[in-house]
Amino acid sequence: MRVVLDTNVLLAALPHTSKSHVIFLALIEGTYEACLTSDILNEYEEVFQRKANAQVAALALDVLEILPNLVLVNKYYFWQLISADPDDNKFVDCAIAANADFIVTDDRHFHVLEDVEFPKVKIISSSAFLKMLKGE
16 A cells, blocks of 8 residues: 655654554554655655754654655646645655555645545545555
8 A cells, every 4th residue: 555644644653652643653664655756745744843852853754764665756747736725735745646545644735635636645544544554
């Protein structure tokens, strides 16, 4: 299974005390492939530094960069499907280029994708993804 993790989903999954930590553990265990682009990786770093600290950001990125199930994607087209928050388009473009099964996000801006016929990009909430990972 190939997914694109929205930054806030991954950030919430980092702490071992988080109910979402299973998402991070499953990634480390190779349960799924996480697709990202260099601009997504840059956003991860920026947000992790801002919301946690530089040490947490560096450690998380070091772990991500050595995972064999991390798929670095090159985008060749910018679809511009989300107008409410254009910065979210990097995740959409990555999902399309990677032929990902879905984007894991709790961001309401992504719901516009439900009405887009082509290219079809599926979204799933972090709680639904957790249930999927747990086999529920």
